[in-house]
Amino acid sequence: MKYNIEGLEVEEKDGEMILNMGPHHPSTHGVCRLVLKLEGERAKEIIPVIGYLHRGVEKICENRTYPQIIPITDRMDYLSAMNNNLVYCLAVEELMGIEVPERANYLRIIAAELQRIASHLIFIATFGADFGSWTIMMYGFREREMVLDLLEEMSGARFLYSYMRIGGVKRDVSEKFVEQCKKTLNIIEKRLVDYENYINENEILLDRLQGVAKVSAKEAINLGLTGPNLRASGVAYDIRKVDPYCIYDRFDFDIVTRKEGDVYARVMVRIDEIKESIRIVRQALRELPDGEIRAKVPKVIKPPAGEVYARVESPRGELAVYLISDGKSDKPYRIKFRTPAFANLAAFPHFNKNLLIPDLLLSFASIDIVMGDIDR
Amino acid sequence: MEEDKIINQLKEKFGEKILDAKIQRARRVVITINRDDIYEVCKYLYENGYEYLSCISAVDYEDRFESVYHIFNAKTRVLVQIKAIIPKDDPKIKSVYSIWKAADWFEREAYDMMGIVYEGHPDLRRILLPHDFKGFPLRKDFKLTPAQWFEKKG
Amino acid sequence: MVAELVDYIMSNKILLGISKGVVVGLFIILYASLMVLFLTWVERKVAARIHVRYGPNRTGPYGLLQPLADGAKLIQKEDIIPYAADRLIFTLAPVFAFAFAVLPFAAMPLADGLILADLNVALLYIIALASLSIIPVIMAGWASNNKYSLLGAMRAAALNLSYEIPLVLSIMGVVLVVGSLNVFDIVKYQTEYIFGIIPKWIIILQPLGFFVFFVASIAEMSRIPFDMPESESELIAGFHTEYSGMKFAMLLFAEYIHMVFGSMLAVLLFFGGWHLPGLGYVLSFLENFLSGFAYTVVKWAIQFGVIVAKALAIMFVLMWIRMTLPRARLHSIPTFYWKYLLPLALINLGITAVAVAVVG
Numbered sequence: 001m002k003y004n005i006e007g008l009e010v011e012e013k014d015g016e017m018i019l020n021m022g023p024h025h026p027s028t029h030g031v032c033r034l035v036l037k038l039e040g041e042r043a044k045e046i047i048p049v050i051g052y053l054h055r056g057v058e059k060i061c062e063n064r065t066y067p068q069i070i071p072i073t074d075r076m077d078y079l080s081a082m083n084n085n086l087v088y089c090l091a092v093e094e095l096m097g098i099e100v101p102e103r104a105n106y107l108r109i110i111a112a113e114l115q116r117i118a119s120h121l122i123f124i125a126t127f128g129a130d131f132g133s134w135t136i137m138m139y140g141f142r143e144r145e146m147v148l149d150l151l152e153e154m155s156g157a158r159f160l161y162s163y164m165r166i167g168g169v170k171r172d173v174s175e176k177f178v179e180q181c182k183k184t185l186n187i188i189e190k191r192l193v194d195y196e197n198y199i200n201e202n203e204i205l206l207d208r209l210q211g212v213a214k215v216s217a218k219e220a221i222n223l224g225l226t227g228p229n230l231r232a233s234g235v236a237y238d239i240r241k242v243d244p245y246c247i248y249d250r251f252d253f254d255i256v257t258r259k260e261g262d263v264y265a266r267v268m269v270r271i272d273e274i275k276e277s278i279r280i281v282r283q284a285l286r287e288l289p290d291g292e293i294r295a296k297v298p299k300v301i302k303p304p305a306g307e308v309y310a311r312v313e314s315p316r317g318e319l320a321v322y323l324i325s326d327g328k329s330d331k332p333y334r335i336k337f338r339t340p341a342f343a344n345l346a347a348f349p350h351f352n353k354n355l356l357i358p359d360l361l362l363s364f365a366s367i368d369i370v371m372g373d374i375d376r
Numbered sequence: 377m378e379e380d381k382i383i384n385q386l387k388e389k390f391g392e393k394i395l396d397a398k399i400q401r402a403r404r405v406v407i408t409i410n411r412d413d414i415y416e417v418c419k420y421l422y423e424n425g426y427e428y429l430s431c432i433s434a435v436d437y438e439d440r441f442e443s444v445y446h447i448f449n450a451k452t453r454v455l456v457q458i459k460a461i462i463p464k465d466d467p468k469i470k471s472v473y474s475i476w477k478a479a480d481w482f483e484r485e486a487y488d489m490m491g492i493v494y495e496g497h498p499d500l501r502r503i504l505l506p507h508d509f510k511g512f513p514l515r516k517d518f519k520l521t522p523a524q525w526f527e528k529k530g
Numbered sequence: 531m532v533a534e535l536v537d538y539i540m541s542n543k544i545l546l547g548i549s550k551g552v553v554v555g556l557f558i559i560l561y562a563s564l565m566v567l568f569l570t571w572v573e574r575k576v577a578a579r580i581h582v583r584y585g586p587n588r589t590g591p592y593g594l595l596q597p598l599a600d601g602a603k604l605i606q607k608e609d610i611i612p613y614a615a616d617r618l619i620f621t622l623a624p625v626f627a628f629a630f631a632v633l634p635f636a637a638m639p640l641a642d643g644l645i646l647a648d649l650n651v652a653l654l655y656i657i658a659l660a661s662l663s664i665i666p667v668i669m670a671g672w673a674s675n676n677k678y679s680l681l682g683a684m685r686a687a688a689l690n691l692s693y694e695i696p697l698v699l700s701i702m703g704v705v706l707v708v709g710s711l712n713v714f715d716i717v718k719y720q721t722e723y724i725f726g727i728i729p730k731w732i733i734i735l736q737p738l739g740f741f742v743f744f745v746a747s748i749a750e751m752s753r754i755p756f757d758m759p760e761s762e763s764e765l766i767a768g769f770h771t772e773y774s775g776m777k778f779a780m781l782l783f784a785e786y787i788h789m790v791f792g793s794m795l796a797v798l799l800f801f802g803g804w805h806l807p808g809l810g811y812v813l814s815f816l817e818n819f820l821s822g823f824a825y826t827v828v829k830w831a832i833q834f835g836v837i838v839a840k841a842l843a844i845m846f847v848l849m850w851i852r853m854t855l856p857r858a859r860l861h862s863i864p865t866f867y868w869k870y871l872l873p874l875a876l877i878n879l880g881i882t883a884v885a886v887a888v889v890g
Contacts, residue, residue: 007507019677027763051504130763132857138581208859221427224478322433338431346481358764358860
């Protein structure tokens with residue numbers, strides 16, 4: 001029997017079964033559709049079909065003025081809206097040559113790192129749901145809720161913040177926030193030990209995670225994996241270090257890497273990254289200077305003609321924006337978002353051949369995709 | 377300076393084929409080439425430590441298309457931006473899939489949105505839009521109205 | 531009129547048998563259903579407490595009416611049969627599932643002397659029916675004409691082979707010790723004491739056997755970590771993906787009845803059934819006040835309460851395991867059963883056989 005999968009002819013031979021996993025499936029994290037060619041329960045071929053959440057963000061952006069684009073970037077990777085805001089603002093500022101005030105820079109880093117903590121926590125939570133442990137899911141959401149409280153205190157929103165502004169940030173934080181932040185970080189740090197113990201002292205779980213869906217360092221680079229997925233293969237590649245933006249070069253933190261390159265490594269890298277993020281936020285809180293939170297920017301933002309490629313380390317990997325201005329209008333000529341989940345999902349079929357469905361789904365969960373980020 | 381070094385290297389190797397080369401800012405190098413040379417330049421960069429393909433994007437200018445490649449070297453920390461010029465009437469360019477597997481979906485997206493055909497790509501289909509979509513929405517001459525309707529297929 | 535009818539039924543042997551069967555059957559169903567309703571509430575509460583949340587607390591005191599509300603909701607749901615499904619088998623599967631889940635209770639004593647069918651080979655009957663429970667799963671998976679259902683059913687069939695054998699072998703250890711397949715005899719055996727203090731519950735004589743039995747019966751109940759047939763994050767809902775409304779409720783019921791049945795069996799075989807140290811004194815004390823029928827009813831109620839309390843304790847452990855452990859890896863499960871559990875069960879059987887031969 002022959003199937004037409006979005007223009008691709010796939011033939012189902014004897015002993016094979018074409019299984020449509022998604023767009024509505026509890027483990028595909030949104031509306032991703034994986035077409036699997038199964039032999040028994042072993043997936044011989046994986047064909048991802050995406051685009052169910054495509055909103056044409058790049059086209060919409062071409063018809064909006066520069067400040068109007070900030071809320072649109074929120075809606076791409078909705079689990080790390082702060083980082084999306086940040087990369088866009090960095091691009092526009094670089095194009096216009098705006099210097100961001102010190103305090104704003106620190107606030108940006110606090111926001112971005114808190115967002116990273118929240119995003120990794122939700123990763124652990126949904127990952128727990130995928131391997132059948134609802135307890136971990138509840139735990140993850142409990143901790144994330146506290147981080148969201150902090151972000152709400154900062155920006156006034158819990159999910160889609162639009163906190164960054166071109167030339168600074170939206171709101172200042174109070175002393176109360178600093179205290180609350182310190183307290184929350186202490187709690188999260190303590191509870192991270194629980195997560196680690198849960199994973200490392202559970203034979204059944206280790207059996208499921210270790211050695212599944214391995215990807216070597218060389219392969220991972222060539223496949224375009226970035227972020228924690230790449231670092232889990234032992235490549236110390238973190239935009240915050242290799243191509244520093246904002247004021248990340250002032251902070252003392254390590255790139256978390258693991259050698260194994262399997263699902264287990266991808267989970268543990270994220271847990272360890274939460275710790276590094278806590279370190280960064282603590283430093284930033286300690287050194288938080290006084291002063292302006294927004295630079296003087298023109299009323300109508302009209303950057304000179306030119307192009308810029310700004311990139312940040314989002315929780316999912318390398319998030320970049322390629323922005324071209326023609327210098328004539330207050331709308332960008334072309335804006336292209338290089339989103340991490342898109343590249344990670346593109347790499348997914350290459351290193352997951354011949355896995356059983358349960359292993360495949362765990363591997364799928366471990367690359368931590370967000371459909372809004374992929375389809376844009 | 378690493379930025380100068382890579383420009384000189386490229387100029388030495390490819391000579392006239394590098395139409396333009398400049399340093400945009402620290403760690404950013406922009407070079408412009410013709411579409412015919414893209415594979416050789418990418419291959420050369422890949423063999424010289426530029427292992428990370430960050431992004432492939434396509435841009436529609438008034439007189440030309442550009443396929444823009446961002447390639448990063450984690451050792452020297454230089455990001456090279458290659459702009460390959462493609463004529464408007466014949467939007468074709470060689471695929472770099474055989475160098476970076478990461479190019480797979482980036483090229484498909486550029487094809488989907490801008491209609492640039494990457495020759496040698498193993499599976500160049502639409503990726504974000506339905507496979508029976510007509511037109512290329514990110515081109516400047518694309519008409520947003522009337523809306524398209526799709527059949528239920530596949 | 532009514533009296534005449536009763537007389538007629540009493541005088542006709544066949545009719546008497548049928549009517550007895552109906553009454554008894556209804557009682558089992560009622561008893562099992564009430565247990566299940568309570569159990570769903572307990573499970574939700576326990577899960578919630580482990581998850582650091584409250585659980586149902588709006589419907590009735592402590593949310594106790596939540597199962598009834600769920601039932602009312604499920605009855606109202608549209609009963610969907612997929613267009614391409616095999617209608618007959620699709621409809622029969624939940625019925626069979628429910629029937630096979632309930633039938634073993636006929637041979638399970640609820641108290642001393644309170645049993646619906648006192649069989650000499652009760653254990654054989656119970657095991658045989660428990661093994662049948664795989665058939666409705668395969669029926670449901672096949673008839674739904676859904677690839678996920680089919681995968682779930684095939685998983686269940688494949689794993690069934692690996693856990694049934696250690697399960698039965700572990701029960702054989704008990705049978706060897708007691709020397710009878712009758713559940714009454716097994717419980718009676720456990721009412722004695724070792725050295726006059728320690729109750730002679732079989733778990734003390736057969737700890738290894740109990741371990742094998744417990745692990746294998748988790749798989750029999752298809753619960754985490756062995757819930758392969760329906761692992762919701764992989765196969766959506768496995769074999770009952772396409773079911774809705776009351777058909778779904780019946781499949782769900784069957785599953786919980788398996789849980790009740792499994793823990794009841796564990797209590798009867800390993801934890802002394804209705805026996806509790808000191809309970810004998812209470813009963814003989816009560817015998818002084820009550821007489822005849824009234825005493826029997828009170829005795830049954832107390833003994834039944836003891837069984838239920840013990841079973842609930844086991845069920846709590848089952849829930850605890852479910853909330854704590856993740857789902858096991860699919861191809862590690864047969865390995866685990868064939869390579870570790872089966873040898874353990876055989877070792878247990880061997881030791882027991884030798885011990886019985888030596889001690890007598």
